[in-house]
Amino acid sequence: MSDVMQNLILALRNIGRNRRRSAVTILAVAFxxxxxxxxxxxxxxxxxAAEEQTIGAYGHIQIYKRxxxxxxxxxxxxxxxxxxxxxxxxxxxxxxxxxxxxxxTGQILFNGMVTSTRTQTASTxxxxxxxxxxxxxxxxxxxxxxxxxxxxxxxAPFFSGAPELDDADITGCGxxxxxxxxxxLNKPAETKPATAATAPASTDGVDLxxxxxxxxxxxxxxxxxxxxxxxxxxxxxxxxxxxxxxxRKLVPRAxxxxxxxxxxxxxxxxxxxxxxxxxxxxTAIILLLKSTDDTELVVARLDTLFSxxxxxxxYKRWHEIRPFFLRMTRMIGLIFDFVFVLxxxxxxxxxxxxxxxxxxERLGEIGTLRAMGVTRIGLWKxxxxxxxxxxxxxxxxGIGIAVLGDWLFQIINIVYIPPSVTFYxxxxxxxxxxxxxxxxxxxxxxxxxxxxxxxxxxxxxxMSIVEALRHS
Amino acid sequence: MPDAEILLETNELSKEYRLGKTIxxxxxxxxxxxxxxAFTVISGPSGSGKSTLLHLLGCLDKPTxxxxxxxxxxxxxxxDRDLSAFRxxxxxxxxxxxNLIPVLTALENVEYPLRINRVPHAESRSRALEMLEAVxxxxxxxxxxxxxxxxxxxxxxxxxxLVNRPDLVLADEPTANxxxxxxxxxxxxxxxLKRKLxxxxxxxxxxxxxxxxxxxxxxxxxxxLVDNT
Numbered sequence: 001m002s003d004v005m006q007n008l009i010l011a012l013r014n015i016g017r018n019r020r021r022s023a024v025t026i027l028a029v030a031f032x033x034x035x036x037x038x039x040x041x042x043x044x045x046x047x048x049a050a051e052e053q054t055i056g057a058y059g060h061i062q063i064y065k066r067x068x069x070x071x072x073x074x075x076x077x078x079x080x081x082x083x084x085x086x087x088x089x090x091x092x093x094x095x096x097x098x099x100x101x102x103x104x105t106g107q108i109l110f111n112g113m114v115t116s117t118r119t120q121t122a123s124t125x126x127x128x129x130x131x132x133x134x135x136x137x138x139x140x141x142x143x144x145x146x147x148x149x150x151x152x153x154x155x156a157p158f159f160s161g162a163p164e165l166d167d168a169d170i171t172g173c174g175x176x177x178x179x180x181x182x183x184x185l186n187k188p189a190e191t192k193p194a195t196a197a198t199a200p201a202s203t204d205g206v207d208l209x210x211x212x213x214x215x216x217x218x219x220x221x222x223x224x225x226x227x228x229x230x231x232x233x234x235x236x237x238x239x240x241x242x243x244x245x246x247x248r249k250l251v252p253r254a255x256x257x258x259x260x261x262x263x264x265x266x267x268x269x270x271x272x273x274x275x276x277x278x279x280x281x282x283t284a285i286i287l288l289l290k291s292t293d294d295t296e297l298v299v300a301r302l303d304t305l306f307s308x309x310x311x312x313x314x315y316k317r318w319h320e321i322r323p324f325f326l327r328m329t330r331m332i333g334l335i336f337d338f339v340f341v342l343x344x345x346x347x348x349x350x351x352x353x354x355x356x357x358x359x360x361e362r363l364g365e366i367g368t369l370r371a372m373g374v375t376r377i378g379l380w381k382x383x384x385x386x387x388x389x390x391x392x393x394x395x396x397x398g399i400g401i402a403v404l405g406d407w408l409f410q411i412i413n414i415v416y417i418p419p420s421v422t423f424y425x426x427x428x429x430x431x432x433x434x435x436x437x438x439x440x441x442x443x444x445x446x447x448x449x450x451x452x453x454x455x456x457x458x459x460x461x462x463m464s465i466v467e468a469l470r471h472s
Numbered sequence: 473m474p475d476a477e478i479l480l481e482t483n484e485l486s487k488e489y490r491l492g493k494t495i496x497x498x499x500x501x502x503x504x505x506x507x508x509x510a511f512t513v514i515s516g517p518s519g520s521g522k523s524t525l526l527h528l529l530g531c532l533d534k535p536t537x538x539x540x541x542x543x544x545x546x547x548x549x550x551x552d553r554d555l556s557a558f559r560x561x562x563x564x565x566x567x568x569x570x571n572l573i574p575v576l577t578a579l580e581n582v583e584y585p586l587r588i589n590r591v592p593h594a595e596s597r598s599r600a601l602e603m604l605e606a607v608x609x610x611x612x613x614x615x616x617x618x619x620x621x622x623x624x625x626x627x628x629x630x631x632x633x634l635v636n637r638p639d640l641v642l643a644d645e646p647t648a649n650x651x652x653x654x655x656x657x658x659x660x661x662x663x664x665l666k667r668k669l670x671x672x673x674x675x676x677x678x679x680x681x682x683x684x685x686x687x688x689x690x691x692x693x694x695x696x697l698v699d700n701t
Binding site for chain 2: 003006010013014016017364365367368369370371372373374375376378464465466469472
């Protein structure tokens, strides 16, 4: 048996001497480690859910004509990209970018006025022209396996039924439920009173689930034949262009702002509305990547590509388009750091107390060991090893607690409505799906245990042998 | 005494303690020599300085002045690390309260000094068992100290002190916590092992029975050596 193994066995037996005190300390380490891992898993879920939500709305990278991001939304015509197909081909066939790509698509963002003849209402709106099937692939991007909102039964009124858009339905559109409320699209036709529906949720005093459900397959009275008239100023000036769209669905959006203003429609219809008689124009080319980690590599390549091809284009990363993500992750990250420090300090004091008490009770033994020839550093190592074992046992139990917590969160199915959206999200902790949180919490426990054992071990090691032997 | 026989030698050895503002002279100018393989007893009344002298001879404490030479080496000048190594190789200790490590078995307790000296595991195990058998506790090798009587514990402590074959064993009141029958048995055992292993013993004691068995008797009073015969 090696010296290391014998020292480990001795450390374990010493830990077992005062079982109650050691058990309390080990449990404190275990719950702190487990709690940190679970909280880390929650933070990880928050970050990834927000990342998925943001990328699901905007893609990883958006490419615009230079200047569009600052002043182009008010004048999309001046900043539109006319040669979309050519650029798309250039990106898709680039040897560096191609392997990282999930999808390249285009969109048109514009503003205008919307009126509903049926309800005699009008409002401003933000129009978004997309390729329906490609847009659907973006919204369904889910590399981390997080439970999506449309997979929750409680969200069925929002997401069930026909898709928002369809490639074959050029004139169809989806309307944000906030805008639908303004336009009173839920107002039943006079000849067909709406069937009462049971609403599962209410936000800001508005029964949004009910509102959305009016467009579902079970009750399509309100929107089945609802058409909206869209009015936009043509980019080249002149008279405003107008068109009609058919409301296919009232839908919640990733953000409240989008929900209150957005009408999503087929890109070819939007292009024809803004650029009548011209080939397809887009205001942004959207890149969806296989992995977010590749974002910097791809933008670096885009820089090279734009420069080489002399393209007057610029790009924005997903977190630049929605800075809320970084602000939110920084805030939650700080809260995590605060809790981490708080728990680590608590565990450190507990281990320090356990070790100090244990050493005080064993002064005679410490004197004996020193008399037999154990060096100061040898004794110090022995006592720190005991602290390390406390951390190790507690940390391993903490991992078990965290894994159990992960499983419990999976089966308990806690749902809530996150800030700024109107549908439910399932609360998850990404412990097993992000094992780094386990590594961090476990390593933190070990480091904390070792550091908090060092001081009492140092005191014991520096004690006079004769003084220690007096306590025999 | 010829130099070749001298195992331990002190010269004007003194130890002062400070108790608040008072300086206590626990040992004052003690010069003595101890022969290899001798059975030496330090006796004297309580507070006479015999335990302090034993601690100094055992390199557990540093003298305020004077020198100690053991096997020709000036131990008073050694660093703490060197002293630890010296104690581990050359000295053995027996305590009044046995001072066995409670979480270790009798065998592991005896083996411990060998581990400190990095003796390979198989060898240390067999030597420890051999030593336990020598003190008559081979059958109790796997017992913890709490499962042994006082006499048995002290026998384990003797085995532990001797397992390294030290030049000198220092025993502080080894029979004080034992009844007379066990005390006598322990003394006989120490004599037997001394003869067998040719190890010197220095024992501090109040016990006249122990003192009567001394080959060399050192009597202390008020920190001074008053008799060395």
